[in-house]
Amino acid sequence: MSFLNKHSFFALIYFFLIAFLGVFLRLYQIVDLPADYKFIVHTHSHVALLGWVYTALTTLIYKLYLGNASIEKKYRILFWCTQITIVGMLLTFPFTGYALFSIIFSTLFLFASYSFVWLFIRYTTKEQKRTNSYRCIHVSLWFMAMSSIGPWALGAIMASAGSGSDLYRNAIYFYLHFQYNGWFVMALFGILIHILEKQGIVLEKKSFNHFFWTINAGAVLTFGISLLWMKPPILIYVISGIGALLQFLAMVILAKQLFLVKKRMKKIGPKLFYRLLKTIGLLFLVKLFLQLLGAFPYFAAVISYNMDFVIGYLHWIFLGVVSLALLVFLDYFKLILLTKESVLIYVIGFILTEGLIFYKGFVVWLKVSLAVDYFWYLVLASVVVLIAIGNIFKDQLRKTTG
Template sequence: MTLKQYFISSFLYLLVTAVLGFFLRLEATPLELDVINHYNYVVHAHSHVALLGWVYLGLSSFIVYFFVLESKVKKHYTKIFWATQACLIGMLIAFPIQGYALVSITFSTLFLLVSYVFFGFILKRTQPEFKSKKSFLLIKHALFYMVLSSIGPWALGVIMTTLGKASMWYKLAIYFYLHFQYNAWFILAVIGLLVFILEKYQFKIETQSFTKFVYLFHIGILGTFFLSTLWASSHWTLYLFSNLGNLSLWLGLFYLGKSIKKPTEFFYGELPPQSKFILKFLGLVFILKLIMQTLSGVPFFAEIATANLDVVIGYLHWFFLGFVSLFLVFLASYLNWIRLSNLSLSLYIIAFLTTEFLIFYRAGSAVFSWHYLPHLNTYLALASFLFSAAVLIILYQTLLIRKNQNQLTSKTA
């Protein structure tokens, strides 16, 4: 198998994620299909497949493709890939049946161990000429935070045994994991992959400003973790660390932009129109994500987020679906690993914007007593279905092109 095929397998997990999300939405409608016996069990499967099956496998495929020789991929990475697949399939089967229990916890634990092996593989097998690149520095830091985030799942077992799920430490362990996944591992990996492409096209990245970005971004990552603790305590020191973290992120991004000389030459010279649109959209989504994150350091908005789960869900989905997932789709399309038509892209963005509007509107109805939309949950389920439709179209068109290419090759052979 090639890395392109490895990525397609991660795309199948995106389809599973979308389908599970649709059925979870249906459970909140009056349709009463009763297709889910244990709602929370399926939520666990949905979240694990999304983060570990789709995003982890997708990002790792690109990292290996950019930084590791093909001979090393066949010799070493293939074993890591199939070990990862075994863990993912085990979780996908176990979580809907038993939730967090012996089998699912075993596969989750094995996955963490395999991800550590992957980190070591990248450190050891990256091509020597890339190890001094700025992009590789970001990828190393991203993978470090991936490993750091795993402290959360390891701690859960101890907390459940000693303090129970009702303990605030249980929730803090989950937020620790999510923070360093979303705001460190994912973001730094995305930036690292983009910087690699710029380096490939010989774009100059000024070292002094880039170094400031790296230091400030690390400070921001650590500081903004305390945003995830404001629900447990409103002590002024937590707000201080949180807002210093937010400020550091903004300053870091300023220096990142300053370090890249003439980025518009790549933007307008190398990319097709569809890719340009996606990058602009990604930039808008990311800025709005940072604005929401910054506002959450204000007591008024922090209290709203604490009191309303829809705000948290909307924020997490905003970043996961609107930024990370769409970036993976963009990069796969850029490398010609998938066929991304205007139809499938439009369906995806319509699904994203519609579901986000409905989630945040439902939150506003609870917080600000807005007029509640009749059948809102039904509309939300229907909009969620569009994600599945978009992914199915991408997979169908991608596999159809591959089939046609194979037929053409066999005819000319």
């Protein structure tokens, strides 16, 4: 097992842990648990974004762009320093929430992430910098760095306005928006386009430029959707709607280009790889539709006061788009082994949990009765996701011992 396979395995450990914590959080609605709910939520979210997604994405980016740069020692040192900060958060957030040591580890993680951005910019070659895929990865890393303005602002906001203020909530939304819609999405597009480029499929330059600038402009403008809970001036709704439409337009531009090379795309990997790419694309289109819907005043008001819709939307992106894409790409580059059985169980778990979360959102919205034993069903659905990730673990162990 290469060191990158080991790093991918670390990412999977975090993925399993957040699935376990997800089940644990669901149980709060049924039984009394000897832990602070908010502290576990903080742990769950930090390990999800910084443990699973960050570790998986940076491992892929290193393999694709820096593997031949003769900086393995530097990268390994940075990797283990980063893991110390993540494990530090994992061991402090459940017991203290946002307190001295968890904040120290969170802050150190930010410095580690900036170091990775520097490594990428410093050691990628001039030839790599001319590719479309590089531009996507490059801007994704800048989105990641920009999103950190939110965490940096929290200290000053807590000291002045307090954790219950609008500024505090908006700082968190700023961070989440540019993580989900900037860093994650553009990095995944970059990896996909890199795969195409290595197969000799290069997107037409003019069309790619239109896609690139449109989707990034949309990512910036749609931050306004995160502010709609405050019922801002109508101009913010208009800007948010324009951003959502721009991202739709970007996907139309990209889809048109990919359709022209459809036959060649089918040959770049196994049938499962191509089918999962189409599935992820469909899930991303649903995400864009929900985003556009959220720009309308009526639906913005409904969503703002319905946490089930918010949680369902975030999990749709995290589990359905980002995590599934990461699993597919890690498997494509042989950093993990992904089987049809594991994928099937995972997708079933995803559909069940999303269906139940959105169902409760509609129950609250329409003011009707919730199904008896609903929370037990949600726990069981979350267990299916946990089993799926556990099954992926089993596949890795079988791979190394086989």
